[in-house]
Amino acid sequence: MRYLRLLALFVRTELQFELAYRVNFLAELLSLVIIVVTSVAAVLILFAYTQTMNGWSFPAMLVLLGVFYIVQGVGELAFTPSFQQFMEQVRLGTLDFVLLKPASSQFLVSLRYFKLSNVAQVALGVIVTALGLARLGDELTLIALGEFAVALFCGLVLVYVLLLSLSTLAFWFVRVENLLAVYEAFLDAGRFPVDIYPGWLRLTMSTVIPIGIAITVPAQAVAGRLEALGLDLMVLVTIAAWAFARWFWRVGLRSYTGASA
Amino acid sequence: MIGAYRALFVAGFQNASQYRVQLFLYVFFSVLRPIIFLAAWVAVAQARGGSVGTFGVADFAAYYIALTIVLHLALAWDAYEFEFLVRQGRLSPLLLRPLHPIHYAVVNNIVWKLFTIAALVPVLALTAITFGARFEGEPWHYALFVPSLVLGAAIRFLFGWIVATAAFWITRVSSVSTFFDRIQFIFSGQIAPLALLPGALQVIAYAMPFAYMFGVPVDILRGATTFEQTLLLLAGQVFWVAVCYLALQVAWSRGLRQYSGVGA
Numbered sequence: 346m347r348y349l350r351l352l353a354l355f356v357r358t359e360l361q362f363e364l365a366y367r368v369n370f371l372a373e374l375l376s377l378v379i380i381v382v383t384s385v386a387a388v389l390i391l392f393a394y395t396q397t398m399n400g401w402s403f404p405a406m407l408v409l410l411g412v413f414y415i416v417q418g419v420g421e422l423a424f425t426p427s428f429q430q431f432m433e434q435v436r437l438g439t440l441d442f443v444l445l446k447p448a449s450s451q452f453l454v455s456l457r458y459f460k461l462s463n464v465a466q467v468a469l470g471v472i473v474t475a476l477g478l479a480r481l482g483d484e485l486t487l488i489a490l491g492e493f494a495v496a497l498f499c500g501l502v503l504v505y506v507l508l509l510s511l512s513t514l515a516f517w518f519v520r521v522e523n524l525l526a527v528y529e530a531f532l533d534a535g536r537f538p539v540d541i542y543p544g545w546l547r548l549t550m551s552t553v554i555p556i557g558i559a560i561t562v563p564a565q566a567v568a569g570r571l572e573a574l575g576l577d578l579m580v581l582v583t584i585a586a587w588a589f590a591r592w593f594w595r596v597g598l599r600s601y602t603g604a605s606a
Numbered sequence: 607m608i609g610a611y612r613a614l615f616v617a618g619f620q621n622a623s624q625y626r627v628q629l630f631l632y633v634f635f636s637v638l639r640p641i642i643f644l645a646a647w648v649a650v651a652q653a654r655g656g657s658v659g660t661f662g663v664a665d666f667a668a669y670y671i672a673l674t675i676v677l678h679l680a681l682a683w684d685a686y687e688f689e690f691l692v693r694q695g696r697l698s699p700l701l702l703r704p705l706h707p708i709h710y711a712v713v714n715n716i717v718w719k720l721f722t723i724a725a726l727v728p729v730l731a732l733t734a735i736t737f738g739a740r741f742e743g744e745p746w747h748y749a750l751f752v753p754s755l756v757l758g759a760a761i762r763f764l765f766g767w768i769v770a771t772a773a774f775w776i777t778r779v780s781s782v783s784t785f786f787d788r789i790q791f792i793f794s795g796q797i798a799p800l801a802l803l804p805g806a807l808q809v810i811a812y813a814m815p816f817a818y819m820f821g822v823p824v825d826i827l828r829g830a831t832t833f834e835q836t837l838l839l840l841a842g843q844v845f846w847v848a849v850c851y852l853a854l855q856v857a858w859s860r861g862l863r864q865y866s867g868v869g870a
Contacts, residue, residue: 372781383788387797391650393804394658399649523627530635534642541649543736546641 348452359459373462381414381469384536399541404480405568406538411474412497412563413536416556418466420504420532425525426458428512432522435515440601451594455509481567492566492576499583500559506583506590507554513590516597528554535560555586610705611713618717633725636678637733643797644670644737659802665828667737669799671730672827676820677796678726680759682715688770697865708767715763743829750836754823757843762819764850771854774861789814795821801830815846 363370388410392403401409431454434440443453478485511524531554534542539550539557550557562579565571647666651658661669691697691707700707733739743751765786772782791797792807793816800811800821811817822839825831831839 369781376781376784379785379788383792386792390798390802390804390807391646394802395650395653397653398646399653523631526631527634530631530638534638537642537646541645543641543645546638546645 348448351448351452352456355457356459356461360461363461370462374465377462377466377469381466381473384410384414385473399538400570401538401568404477405564405570407477407480408474408567409477409538409560409564410536411470411472411477412500412560414470414473415467415497416470416500416504416535416560417532418463418468418470419501420508421460422463422467423456423459424505424508426460427455428508429522429525430458431455431512432515432520435601436519444598444601450598451509451591454512455505478567484569485567489567489569492571493563496563496566496576496579499579500563502583503555503559503586506586507556509590510593513594513597516601528556531556538564555582610709614710614713615717618713619721621717629722629725632722633729636674636722636726637729640670640674640677641733647798648737661799661802662740664738664740665830666799667734667739668741668828669824671734671737671739672741672824673795673820674726674730676755676758676823676827678723679719679755680762680820680823682711682759682763682766687711688767688773692773692865701862711767712763741827741829743827746833747826747829747831747836750840751823751827754826754836754840754843757840757847758819758823760847761815761843761850764847764854765815765819768850768854768857771857771861774864790816790819793817794819795824800825812842815850818843818846 385407388403388406391398392406396402398406431440434443443457444450446453478490508525508528511521511528514524515521531550534546534550535556539547539561542550542557547557558579562571562575566576644666647658647661647670648663651661651663651666656662658666688697691700697707700710769783769786776782793803793811793814795811795817800808800817803811811821818839822843826836826839
């Protein structure tokens with residue numbers, strides 16, 4: 346409860362900050378609309394030549410693209426702005442002040458800064474997903490929708506865990522902003538189903554950098570393409586990954602010494 | 607002028623050699639991005655029994671490898687840096703120097719390209735072998751590819767600067783750049799080879815400068831054009847270089863009158 350109140354406070358201050366630059370805020374919203382529209386156009390061009398792509402129908406691809414923008418949007422809305430600040434704080438030594446505050450350090454580090462224009466990206470993702478779901482129509486069952494929700498939630502947790510773990514490396518290596526760039530490169534590959542990629546890329550995106558499964562599995566759930574055990578496995582992996590990231594964070598925190606010390 | 611350029615090149619190389627991790631990441635990005643769309647088109651081709659139009663899997667591979675090379679050599683990102691210079695008021699000292707700021711940008715671009723191409727080539731060769739890329743150009747294709755690439759790079763470079771001068775009026779130019787990047791994304795042959803754009807889009811692509819930036823050199827490198835087509839496309843590139851050059855002259859001189867240093 347206390348954490349929810351803190352979260353609301355952080356969002357409010359960030360909103361005030363963004364609204365100081367109103368024209369820029371609007372321009373960013375406009376850019377996001379352009380990006381999403383052109384991505385849908387790209388999928389339309391591909392599907393002008395085929396009914397299915399590696400077994401994926403057009404509505405299923407729309408759902409996948411929608412999920413891609415939801416995941417990317419949530420990441421850019423909540424996770425990456427905070428983690429970028431965190432890396433900077435480790436480098437400058439100002440993390441000391443964060444650690445002294447009477448709240449969970451992991452919480453303060455992960456959800457302190459927001460880039461609120463990305464709410465629009467999430468919303469656009471939801472719209473594209475809804476368009477895809479509507480086109481799936483009769484094939485859609487309530488169970489599939491439930492599985493979709495669970496898989497999407499797990500996917501978001503996996504992305505959070507990945508970013509937290511990458512950021513934790515800052516305790517030892519200090520300059521790790523480049524690792525976030527690696528995350529972005531792989532994230533970009535998430536716009537298509539992970540099963541179309543060559544082996545090495547598919548493997549990387551399903552294990553070390555689980556962006557592939559984070560985006561593909563929810564879409565598989567509504568497209569009726571979920572493999573047996575696929576979702577159960579994803580839930581288990583998510584729980585394990587969460588536990589690992591928390592443990593890793595605490596180990597990292599213990600080895601933090603402050604920049605000037 | 608030659609002396610100035612030599613000094614700038616030496617400084618540029620010294621500067622670039624500090625950033626080895628960036629070099630690695632840049633190569634990684636450059637290769638990963640085309641593979642995304644290559645994989646998508648291979649999946650489409652397989653769904654249709656092996657080919658889309660005149661493109662088989664080997665042609666798609668050749669197309670996207672050629673595109674990676676062309677993008678690498680012809681892409682410029684000055685708009686982003688220029689906005690930064692204007693917004694921070696750092697343009698003012700540059701304007702006082704005896705050289706036009708565009709010369710610094712030319713040198714920085716060329717240095718970075720020479721610096722990274724060495725790392726890019728082996729990775730691309732590996733990709734070409736994996737996908738069995740098919741290049742079927744005659745010797746004259748390769749000979750004409752060189753001017754075509756230079757012209758494409760010139761169009762992209764001049765166009766980027768035209769967009770960047772918008773910063774004189776509106777200071778934050780990044781959303782304008784995003785807009786043109788996405789238009790370019792569709793019409794320069796990045797999401798699909800130009801030959802595969804559906805009817806009207808293909809006409810639009812060849813009527814705008816975007817096709818001549820990347821799509822045209824790629825098709826020549828692949829050996830997918832006849833000799834007459836190649837000459838026609840080169841003429842189109844020359845036309846767009848001239849148009850962009852004149853437009854930049856006008857935009858730059860108008861913009862400079864408009865400019866007042868931020869924070870000054």
